[in-house]
Amino acid sequence: MNDGMFNRKDIFTVLNHVHSVEKECVYNLELGSLHLWFQFIQDECRVAFKYEEKDEDLCAFNRLSDFPSQLKLKRYIAAKSFNQFSLNLVFPDKSIVVGSENPVSILPRKRALFFVSIPLFVKLAVQDNKIEEFSTLIRPKTWFGDPMSGELCYALKTHAKREFEEFPERPFRAICPIKIKNNSGEVLNFEKICLSPKHLMLFQGKIHFWGNQVEVNYEGEKIETSISYSQEIPKHESDLIKKCAPREVATESIFRRTFDHLKLWV
């Protein structure tokens, strides 16, 4: 494990790997807007973090002798001392709202493929036990649906795009393809998509991280919309390796009654 600034290849020697604990050493991970420090002392793990929205390309892993001053420490106690730890990338814990660049209309019995770039979380774990998950970017919150019965989500600054090549290479974002089929006889209009990432698997490619494809079948305003999660490896990039199982396995198609005006629940 190297110290200091990492290029994209190097950071993968840190992320998604198991590492031996070095006593008294303060580890520092900087990824996206996240600045994370953690230290293992016998049966205790001390964690501190902060966010700075300055440089989204930030990507570094360091060893320090002490925590920076004025940081609020959180302490996790275990029965046994920690020998190993891992930093794994995972999908966010809440749904994500992403806008399209312009309002979209899908004509009757037509389909469209969109790509959404989702900022990932970093999971700090010891011997398969999760300590805490941290978002790699600052997560503005938003409400999707009406004020009486909607859903709390994270809002994305990026838009859904028709070509995934438009997304820059980021070691903490995963691209999720969403195929929307309008099987109804009416035009389907929307300008926002609410995507639930809990059923997504994470795949690692040479250029991007990927989530499995989501397929949305719109049958009409008054009929439930079916959403299915492909179990196959995305084909938009070759040699993908599965890195993370979904938080919740989707055994069959999920049906959503709400297909709100201009808002698409996925």
Place this chain on the structure above:
Amino acid sequence: MDTALALNSQQIYVILKALFLAVLGVFVFYKFSLLLNKKFSIIWNKQAGLMAEKFTFYTGLVLIAMLVLHQLGFKISALLGAAGILGIAIGFASQTVVSNLISGVFLLSEKTFQVGDQINVDQFKGIVLSIDLLSVKLRTYENHLIRIPNEVLLKHNVVNVTHFPIRRCDIPISVGYGETVAHVKEVLQRIISNNKHALQNPKPLVVFESFDASSLAFKIGVWAVKEEFMDLKQSLMEEIKITFEKENIEIPYAYQNVILKKE
């Protein structure tokens, strides 16, 4: 002496039997009422569970009392007759109790609030601790216990501030007449968009409301999930003060100039 002893043994047996029935009955009804509470809470809500529990338990107690009295040799029919007459007398004397009881049923069926909700009734504000047959108990923010009769709740306006998952926090703001409206609005928008508790949607309001006597009146309306409402309010207020000072935006306050003239 033998007869007296035999009679005593018989009596002791009856008393022990009645005691056993009483203990067993109370235990069974207690457990059954707890089970009903659990089931009703899952199917409906917490207060329905509590009501079911209390109703079952107290009905059970009456039944056990009658059974025990029967075991002890009392004539239940005569007791019921006496209870009927007594009931009428008590009924006349306890109109308020009955009114509260019926109000409680209406409150439950309306489902305006449930245990754990924050409500405002009259001058009282607090968290609902329990909804009982006769009253609702609130824990105020000063940690006082307030008992409000159901009848009062039915007659007064009840505001349930935590019924919906998100709430809007409205803050009135006054600035000096020398400020530019567009600049103030831009600063307020920036403060809101940088606040970690503020929801991006529903869109926050920044409104220029009126020309007041000595200030320009603005209002912001920012949404947050109900659990973060107070955090949002506090952080916005602090941030507005700090940012206005940085941006040299005047927050006017009432003052009087006293001019002394020398003759």
